[in-house]
Amino acid sequence: MLAEDDRRQAEALRRYLTAEGHEATVVHDGEEALRAARQQTFDLLLLDVMLPGLDGMQVCRILRQESDVLMLMLTARSSEDDLLRGLDVGADDYMTKPFSPRELVARVRTLLRRVPATARHPPVLRVGRLTVDEPRHTVTAGGVPVDCTAGEFAILAAMIRQPGRVFTRGQLLEHTRGIDRESTGRTIDVHVMNLRRKIEANPRRPRQLLTVYGVGYKLTAGTP
Amino acid sequence: MLAEDDRRQAEALRRYLTAEGHEATVVHDGEEALRAARQQTFDLLLLDVMLPGLDGMQVCRILRQESDVLMLMLTARSSEDDLLRGLDVGADDYMTKPFSPRELVARVRTLLRRVPATARHPPVLRVGRLTVDEPRHTVTAGGVPVDCTAGEFAILAAMIRQPGRVFTRGQLLEHTRGIDRESTGRTIDVHVMNLRRKIEANPRRPRQLLTVYGVGYKLTAGTP
DNA sequence: CCCGGACCTGACAGGATCCTGACGATCGCG
DNA sequence: CGCGATCGTCAGGATCCTGTCAGGTCCGGG
Numbered sequence A, B: 001m002l003a004e005d006d007r008r009q010a011e012a013l014r015r016y017l018t019a020e021g022h023e024a025t026v027v028h029d030g031e032e033a034l035r036a037a038r039q040q041t042f043d044l045l046l047l048d049v050m051l052p053g054l055d056g057m058q059v060c061r062i063l064r065q066e067s068d069v070l071m072l073m074l075t076a077r078s079s080e081d082d083l084l085r086g087l088d089v090g091a092d093d094y095m096t097k098p099f100s101p102r103e104l105v106a107r108v109r110t111l112l113r114r115v116p117a118t119a120r121h122p123p124v125l126r127v128g129r130l131t132v133d134e135p136r137h138t139v140t141a142g143g144v145p146v147d148c149t150a151g152e153f154a155i156l157a158a159m160i161r162q163p164g165r166v167f168t169r170g171q172l173l174e175h176t177r178g179i180d181r182e183s184t185g186r187t188i189d190v191h192v193m194n195l196r197r198k199i200e201a202n203p204r205r206p207r208q209l210l211t212v213y214g215v216g217y218k219l220t221a222g223t224p
Numbered sequence C: 001c002c003c004g005g006a007c008c009t010g011a012c013a014g015g016a017t018c019c020t021g022a023c024g025a026t027c028g029c030g
Numbered sequence D: 001c002g003c004g005a006t007c008g009t010c011a012g013g014a015t016c017c018t019g020t021c022a023g024g025t026c027c028g029g030g
Helices: A007-019 A030-039 A056-064 A080-088 A101-113 A150-160 A169-176 A187-199 B007-019 B030-039 B056-064 B080-088 B101-114 B150-160 B169-176 B187-199
Strands: A044-048 A070-075 A093-096 A125-127 A130-133 A138-141 A144-146 A166-168 A209-212 A216-219 B044-048 B070-075 B093-096 B124-127 B130-133 B138-141 B144-146 B166-168 B209-212 B216-219
Touching: A007 A101, A030 A044, A030 A056, A030 A150, A044 A056, A044 A101, A056 A070, A070 A101, A093 A101, A125 A150, A130 A150, A138 A187, A150 A169, A150 A187, A150 A216, A166 A169, A169 A187, A169 A216, A187 A209, B007 B101, B030 B044, B030 B056, B044 B056, B044 B101, B056 B070, B070 B101, B093 B101, B124 B150, B130 B150, B138 B187, B150 B169, B150 B187, B150 B216, B166 B169, B169 B187, B169 B216, B187 B209
Parallel strands: A044 A070, A070 A093, B044 B070, B070 B093
Antiparallel strands: A125 A130, A130 A138, A138 A144, A166 A216, A209 A216, B124 B130, B130 B138, B138 B144, B166 B216, B209 B216
């Protein structure tokens, strides 16, 4: 995925990448980048630091908390602080404009070499009797298809990507709506309750979508 | 492993790396680098391009055919071709001198993060027969899962990150509730007592969660 | 324009957890 | 060995957290 607001530059880079055999989805602002990265699975994200709305740094920081996807930052600035900040928020590499497309492609190749291609595109995620198919936007529980709303699906998809990990309400909120949002309401609880009604055999006794008192929720296999 | 022929620079870098919590073995020429890298397993190799005998490029190319170890090249030259050559022979990253030690350390950290966490920096921390898994928010003692409340978990997590260090009650308090709080009550003592009941074989005779009279508490391995 | 679904919000109740204060046990020190 | 300071332990009540429900808002489709 390439996030770059300058449409001409974006198009130029996309061509270089395509010529090298990569497939590139282009987005033009930070929120769009965040949404796309959460919805689909990319091999690598190219993030311009200067993006309208949410800048590349913020996108990187947020996504790094949620996944290990490879991220390469692009910036016009070249101060060392900027660079360090980029690496600190979790970028895997960093390039300063102007750079040669050849170098960009070389770095992309280097980054991708580390991750076996097969490991990059898990088709359907599964935990216990629960499956989530992100591209198709479908969910099954015990083989039975389940209808989920957008918000519910976003929560499930986020959690099933890191089974067992505890998510705070704030983190889960970021997945349903955009960032910000300081909601102190019962929003997430309500979604979780509705999810339990749909995926748990006995919603009063959850086996997979568990509460971690004082922290948040986590998704587990259910039957060790 | 750091391969650098200039002894002064090598020593300076080694100190920076050590200060950051890394352990560094230093070698001074290419052949030595090759030998060391084949003999032991390193998390990452820092290779100066200018090495007597075998230069860094060659070392990198040779080792890359034998393993996937992370390699970061250091060079005085800054031509793009040189850089591309470095990435092409299989380096994972590339830095041009002069660079700031801070940047080096940041890049090292970034590279290390890419390696499957389970290999090097396991998400579960262990001290003696005790393990703490922060993302999953779980604790085991002697292999048996232990239920901890949020407060108890916060205390354990803080202590296991620096085994053996003594924590005052005030410091531990900061980990349970937010900051401030000047509680002078028995709060922490109660939590510690409850923890001992859960993780110690004999809570009256703590072996891991010890009291340091007049100071606070510390967590140790128990029986080495 | 009306309608329905999805989402958010606020309120409430039932628990789980935490804090507090008191008391006795233990420790360090002279 | 005696003393003050510190620590372990207990239980009750204050506090915080979550499940649940009933509106209210927003949005797109008919």
